[in-house]
Amino acid sequence: MTNPPAGNVEDIEIQLLLEALFxxxxxxxxxxARTSIRRRLRQARDQLGFPNFSAMQEEVLHDEDMLSRLLDYLTVQVSEMFRDPSYFLxxxxxxxxxLRTYPSLKIWIAGCSHGEEVHSFAILLHEEGLLDRTIIYASDINPAALEIARSGIYPLDRIATFSRNHQLAGGKSSLADYYTTAYDRAVFDKKLRAKVVFSDHSLVTDEVFTECQLVSCRNVMIxxxxxxxxxxxxxxxxxLTRRxxxxxxxxxxxxxxxHADSFTDFVREEKIYQRTDA
Incomplete structure (x- = not known):
């Protein structure tokens, strides 16, 4: 009897590393998705200076600081304010x-990253007169990303893109009304975050924690x-509440x-769905 072909060593190392993290x-x-996670781990291995994934596993098991560095590679933190302006429009x-028909609102932004979408929603709701009666739950699995989101501080060179997106999304004011500048940074008004609850939450292992009228989870499930x-x-x-x-x-x-039968298309081209009554 011949032995079965040996598995790919890199794939074995990746599987063991992921098990170790869990x-x-x-x-x-x-x-x-394995293709995506392999690409991100290879980038982390090369940039953090490890010869292989086994060495990375050894380090991350014994050094929590290395965990936080690795999470920056494993969790995608690429976003911008009013990204895809047609969605916000x-x-x-x-x-x-x-949403105006509700006396109070709860909105969940799942995978909030560095908080660009959180601030986008807060500004939109403020412009529509709904922010004062809304609680926004902003969740992510990366504690470092949540700290940036809580700070509301972004590099000044990103503001031109944010401002352009805001206007294309139907903005009713200037984005400059919502931030001050200092030392090449834009600091967004803390009043925008007064009704935001930032939370460490995993879509992989955690359960439902609130009832909402709107959930926004964009470019996470891919x-x-x-x-x-x-x-x-x-x-x-x-x-989600009914409807x-x-x-x-x-x-x-x-x-x-x-779960497709639980939803109907609401704005098909912008991937906005509505929960059915069933």
């Missing part, structure tokens, strides 16, 4: 009229495998989800 720190990346024109995508959509469904709204990223869809 067992040691309860961060579960085991069901992220659709929210303003199509969804906000429905990094999940199909079972994990279904889990996340199930959390969103269970979080509540779900917004996804431009490359994401509910078409193949086991």
């Amino acid at each position: 067992l040691r720190y309860h961060y579960d990346f085991r069901h992220y 659709a929210l303003r024109e199509k969804v906000v009229p429905h 990094y999940f495998d199909r079972p994990l995508q279904d889990r996340a959509v199930g959390l969103f469904r269970d979080s 509540g709204f779900l917004g996804l990223g431009s490359k994401e869809t509910l078409r193949f989800s086991e």
Whole structure:
């Protein structure tokens, strides 16, 4: 009898590293899309100076500081204010009229990264007169990213893009009304975050924690495998009130989800869905 072919060493090392992260720190990346997670881990290995993933696993198991550095590679932190302005314009024109009918609002921004989308929602809601009666729950699995989101401080060279997006999203004022500048940084008004609750929450391992009228989770599920995508959509469904709204990223869809029957298209081209009454 011949032995079966040996597995790819790199794939074995990656699987062991992901298991170690889960067992040691309860961060579960085991069901992220393998092509994406391999690419990010290779980048971390090379830039952090490890010869292989086994050496990285040894270090991260015994050094929590290395964990925080690795999380910056494993969690995608690329965003901008009013990213995809047509999405925010659709929210303003199509969804906000429905939100006005509620005496109070809860909105969940899942995978909030450095807080660009959080501030976008806060500004939009302020301009529409809804911020004072809204609580925004902003969640992410990366503690360092949450700290940046809480600070509301961004490099000044990003503001031109933010401002352009804001106007394309139907902005009713100048973005400059919401920040001050100092030392090549833009500091956004803390009043925008007064109704924001920042939370460490994992779509992989955690459960529903509140009931919302709107959930926005954009460009997060593209990094999940199909079972994990279904889990996340199930959390969103269970979080939403009857006729509540779900917004996804431009490359994401509910078409193949086991929970698709729980939603109807609301603004199809912007991937905004509404939970059915059923």
